[in-house]
Amino acid sequence: MSRSINLAVVPGDGIGQEVVAQGLKVLRSVLPQDVKLETKEYDLGARRWHRTGETLPDAELEALKAHDAILLGAIGDPSVPSGVLERGLLLKLRFAFDHYVNLRPSKLFPSTATPLAGRPDIDFVVVREGTEGPYTGNGGSLRTGTPAEVATEVSVNTAYGVERVVRDAYERAQARPRKKLTLVHKNNVLVYAGHMWKKIFDKVGQEYPEVTTDYLHVDAATIFFVTQPERFDVIVTDNLFGDILTDLAAAVTGGIGLAASGNINPTGEFPSMFEPVHGSAPDIAGQGKADPTATILSVALLLRHLGFETEAARIEETVAADLAERDGAAPRTTDEIGDALAVRV
């Protein structure tokens, strides 16, 4: 465990600024005295793009590489054409830094409201592939803007890419008490990619005889997320299905205000990046209304990734305790929630 953290901070757009400030506050407060925290902020996102036309220049991509980890707020603004920042900045980071494990835990805290009747026990983690699938930017459009336009999107999947993320998911399942891993895909329609995923899933599974496995089509999986979420322990799935399922998972647990994520490069060759699952929420930006909890829980994932398990657990316990007191209490500002958690931690 390193006794110093050299952190890159990318607040980004909208509420990203506000929530990242609280994440840093809690991070500073939880770290032991002897751990040196250095942070460097990168001005990337909508304002930068409007000013310079740049999304992520090579020099900054290079500079980011030198950090131990990246804390990101949110990317995206209605003033920028849809896709420009998502592809040119957020996905560029995930792909350039080979964040092939996009880790998204879902837990229903005992005190948190859920839209589900009957309050099921929810505690699962989605291992979303982060560097392939329909997210590669492959595709194009022909006769663009005419009535004869054809637009394609190519989902690219490699045995190399699938095997490494599937293996990571088995490792995580093996380390959890229930040891259950569910593959989600749509192999009755997407037969090329789907069959490859399933074959590799079955093959790697032979090395983990203690892990119980299951397969679900993505459409059926959404049903179980709502009617029987307690059946899940670890889920492994492709980039697009993982995107969809983790928003749904957030909806059935405490809402998108609590959903944390880590874009992890397990080899350590590149810095991993931690961010809330939510977006930049321009409608409430600058009003102190954003819930910084998802970012603070992402800081916990960051600490765990860097070997600070005690501190990560402390943040998670503090959040659980704070959530238990939210019920019926007056709503607090972004800052107040951050302060409360920073003090308590």
Place this chain on the structure above:
Amino acid sequence: MSRSINLAVVPGDGIGQEVVAQGLKVLRSVLPQDVKLETKEYDLGARRWHRTGETLPDAELEALKAHDAILLGAIGDPSVPSGVLERGLLLKLRFAFDHYVNLRPSKLFPSTATPLAGRPDIDFVVVREGTEGPYTGNGGSLRTGTPAEVATEVSVNTAYGVERVVRDAYERAQARPRKKLTLVHKNNVLVYAGHMWKKIFDKVGQEYPEVTTDYLHVDAATIFFVTQPERFDVIVTDNLFGDILTDLAAAVTGGIGLAASGNINPTGEFPSMFEPVHGSAPDIAGQGKADPTATILSVALLLRHLGFETEAARIEETVAADLAERDGAAPRTTDEIGDALAVRV
């Protein structure tokens, strides 16, 4: 309105057999005396494939064309490799008969249990594109089965295909009291297809000034399905997103046992096909446990499509009345539910 119906019946696999029998029972019972119903059953599905290796021979495809409509039960069995029957039979029918409007209404009946706390008002319809997108079977795999395998899936989208389904959705929105249409896609990542969908959606919208429009990314849409389903009226979306969202819609309303669908060819060039959204459920097949209601509601969609609006509405009211009595009552067999609805209708 034709005073005769020449119906093709494809019971298919698993519970398909059982539920289609009940659908026909109700259809016979609801039709006025003077309407001549002719039915022809087609033996297609897993048993046929095991026996002859055929999924859908040309001669049968040709014969099916002559019918006014098709009633389908369910396709798929674990004894057949995943994808063989789905692609070779079900999707082949949807594509060959140009079923570009895959219509899936979602309504929470007052008496029906929902996994959602607070019982929101749900009454929306998903217009799922049925002949393009990731369902075209485009793609392939290279170095199959080796550690160097690459598998692709190509989503193919045409202005021709998108415009016609978007227009159909505007027409449906225009005809409903709330007149609201939501486009669901993922145009911040799938920029080629997503931007084309959005452009066409906006362009066609100019012809429907009374229709309020909205756009949601598919991940965000799943959140609203759970937290605020009452915000939706008509939704138009691509083939894969529509597949996922309609299972989720079924989950938040009465469950997959009530979800009906129509694969519609609006031009009338080919017969439209009506089927429950659920699958063949081999685990409960042959036990009289399947709920035939989704099939019976699909028969209502079939009747409406053929111009029998009164009879369609009668089935829907009968189902609503029957559902109101299910609460707390002893569970009934497939046959008993079918009988009850047939008598009452």
